Amino acid sequence: MSQTRLMSLVESVANVIVGYGVAVVTQIVIFPIFGLHTTLAQNLKMGAVFTVVSIARSYVLRRLFERFR
Numbered sequence: 001m002s003q004t005r006l007m008s009l010v011e012s013v014a015n016v017i018v019g020y021g022v023a024v025v026t027q028i029v030i031f032p033i034f035g036l037h038t039t040l041a042q043n044l045k046m047g048a049v050f051t052v053v054s055i056a057r058s059y060v061l062r063r064l065f066e067r068f069r
């Protein structure tokens with residue numbers, strides 16, 4: 001059974017949302033261990049940057065694998 005385009009979109013959006021949440025929570029927990037103290041706003045902004053980088057990385061890798069398939 002194959003996935004519909006709509007469900008692929010829903011899965012991608014859910015993956016990005018969950019990834020963003022994981023990034024922010026991880027920063028909040030881990031940064032103080034390394035002596036880095038940031039505000040919630042800073043953590044949210046950094047999480048957004050990491051999310052954009054992750055989406056770009058995923059896209060480039062997907063296109064490379066598609067090219068070499």
